[in-house]
Amino acid sequence: MSSRLLSFVGRTGRRRLMSTAIKLTTVEVNDKTGIATLTMCRPPVNGQNLELLLDIKSSINEIKNNNSRGLIITSASPKVFSAGLDILEMYKPDQQRLRAVWTELQNVWCDLYGISVPTAAAINGHAPAGGCLLATACEYRVMVPNCIIGLNETQLGIIAPKWLVSGYLNILPKRVAERALTQGRLFTTDEALQEGLIDEIANSKEEAVDKCVAFIGTFAKVNPVARALTKQQFRADNLRQFHKEREQDVDDFLSLVNRPEVQKGIGIYLEGLKKKANKQ
Numbered sequence: 641m642s643s644r645l646l647s648f649v650g651r652t653g654r655r656r657l658m659s660t661a662i663k664l665t666t667v668e669v670n671d672k673t674g675i676a677t678l679t680m681c682r683p684p685v686n687g688q689n690l691e692l693l694l695d696i697k698s699s700i701n702e703i704k705n706n707n708s709r710g711l712i713i714t715s716a717s718p719k720v721f722s723a724g725l726d727i728l729e730m731y732k733p734d735q736q737r738l739r740a741v742w743t744e745l746q747n748v749w750c751d752l753y754g755i756s757v758p759t760a761a762a763i764n765g766h767a768p769a770g771g772c773l774l775a776t777a778c779e780y781r782v783m784v785p786n787c788i789i790g791l792n793e794t795q796l797g798i799i800a801p802k803w804l805v806s807g808y809l810n811i812l813p814k815r816v817a818e819r820a821l822t823q824g825r826l827f828t829t830d831e832a833l834q835e836g837l838i839d840e841i842a843n844s845k846e847e848a849v850d851k852c853v854a855f856i857g858t859f860a861k862v863n864p865v866a867r868a869l870t871k872q873q874f875r876a877d878n879l880r881q882f883h884k885e886r887e888q889d890v891d892d893f894l895s896l897v898n899r900p901e902v903q904k905g906i907g908i909y910l911e912g913l914k915k916k917a918n919k920q
């Protein structure tokens with residue numbers, strides 16, 4: 641949970657500052673199914689700044705500890721699942737905060753990738769970069785039509801590290817993944833289905849969530865411990881490798897983002913996003 645200082649005029653007429661907890665995610669557990677839905681709520685695009693990442697991590701941990709039967713991740717935004725890392729965190733960054741942002745992105749990924757209960761993403765909008773990362777950390781993906789998903793880091797002049805790519809490689813053939821990553825390709829919903837990057841298309845967020853619930857329901861008669869250990873077997877190598885490299889990875893990320901040519905590229909990219917938004 642992140643806090644924000646709100647200013648208001650009290651009875652004495654004096655302006656007071658109050659620290660108010662602002663939740664950037666919600667967790668709702670369905671009483672009937674026991675499935676938890678984690679919803680990201682950072683308008684307009686669920687840009688993953690430090691506070692959102694900390695909230696996602698704490699919600700995943702809440703779900704880990706509340707005996708939920710499964711986890712569905714989705715977004716409160718009508719058009720965007722998540723636009724990935726908040727680019728403002730990377731542009732002319734505060735070094736300590738940038739380090740914390742990358743560390744928390746790592747934490748969110750390994751918590752979501754490694755959680756034992758079944759996971760599914762109801763991708764109710766665009767999911768580039770860090771948005772795709774969250775979706776591919778899950779076991780199942782359902783997406784609404786006419787959106788984009790993929791790892792477009794090379795378009796920003798940055799390189800997706802191995803752990804970030806490993807979710808992609810769990811799903812896509814190596815050849816498709818290599819080409820998509822080197823091109824910084826964003827797949828449309830139809831292309832993503834064709835390549836196997838998503839499992840189903842749904843016509844609305846509600847339908848996407850229902851399909852995720854149905855996927856998680858397929859494990860109803862499977863022993864949960866056997867299921868969890870089997871999932872772990874498939875994911876343990878990637879997680880082990882990640883833990884070996886995570887500190888070096890933070891240093892690499894910082895030195896990459898701080899390079900003058902990368903800063904210049906991010907600045908131009910940001911400008912392009914702003915221009916596009918102003919035209920709409």
Ligand SMILES: CCCC/C=C\CC(=O)SCCNC(=O)CCNC(=O)[C@H](O)C(C)(C)COP(=O)(O)OP(=O)(O)OC[C@H]1O[C@@H](n2cnc3c(N)ncnc32)[C@H](O)[C@@H]1OP(=O)(O)O
Nearest residue numbers: 687723724725726727766768769770798799800913914917
């Ligand atoms: C070692 C490095 C590994 C890196 C790992 C992860 C890196 C990342 O995640 S980098 C982030 C990459 N993300 C993107 O490239 C996505 C950029 N955004 C978009 O393409 C579109 O916004 C999107 C398709 C998601 C949604 O389109 P629209 O619904 O049309 O929204 P707008 O484009 O109008 O955006 C609204 C508003 O949000 C701002 N915005 C969008 N994305 C981001 C972002 N990632 N970070 C910060 N801000 C973002 C955009 O500028 C608009 O702002 P305003 O102009 O102030 O309204």
